[in-house]
Amino acid sequence: MMGLTKLDGLKEGEVQSPQTDQVPTMLKGTLTLHHNGKDIIFHDTSAHKDHIRIRQSTYETSSVVLCLFSVDSTPSFSSTRNNWEAEIQHYAKGTPWLLIGNKIDLRESTEDCIATPAGQQRAKELNVPYMECSAWNGEGLEEIVAKISTYDQVEVEEEPDFLSTGKPKSTRCDIL
Numbered sequence: 001m002m003g004l005t006k007l008d009g010l011k012e013g014e015v016q017s018p019q020t021d022q023v024p025t026m027l028k029g030t031l032t033l034h035h036n037g038k039d040i041i042f043h044d045t046s047a048h049k050d051h052i053r054i055r056q057s058t059y060e061t062s063s064v065v066l067c068l069f070s071v072d073s074t075p076s077f078s079s080t081r082n083n084w085e086a087e088i089q090h091y092a093k094g095t096p097w098l099l100i101g102n103k104i105d106l107r108e109s110t111e112d113c114i115a116t117p118a119g120q121q122r123a124k125e126l127n128v129p130y131m132e133c134s135a136w137n138g139e140g141l142e143e144i145v146a147k148i149s150t151y152d153q154v155e156v157e158e159e160p161d162f163l164s165t166g167k168p169k170s171t172r173c174d175i176l
Contacts, residue, residue: 035145035148036149038149045058056091059088059091059092059095060091060092062095063096064095064148065092065095065096065098066098066144067097067100067128068100068101069099069101069114070102071102071107071119072107072110072114073114074112074114077118080099081122081125081126096128096151097128098131098144098147099122099123100131101119101130101131101132102135103135103136104134104139105137129147131143
């Protein structure tokens, strides 16, 4: 997955060198990027099935949902239809979402990767935009942030304390 640490490199307009010593957690918290006069707040959540309540809390305050899959993993790609489509439609009904193929840098060294046309076809079936990126080398991240910044901002009256940013209006993204 494309974690917040990778996106953090965009804060200063540059992608930072990859870090390999990171340990995934179930809620990474938030990261705020300022892009074209907007604050974009990312909530990075665990894809684990037992963490639905955490994801549900973030869906309720999101302007857009980012559904990522690893291009080097057929099960990850399959989960976009088998798991995430229904969950997003249930908990984030009416919220726009993006299908994002991640780890595209692995296409150079790994056989049997999900090809771009397959991702585009899946996105067409889901009726959502498709984008690709590499969190490792930063390819495509700026384009994704630019796309996210086109979505309307959400004004949140109340949000769970663990999601609080102290700012009343921003574009909020839930990352799966």
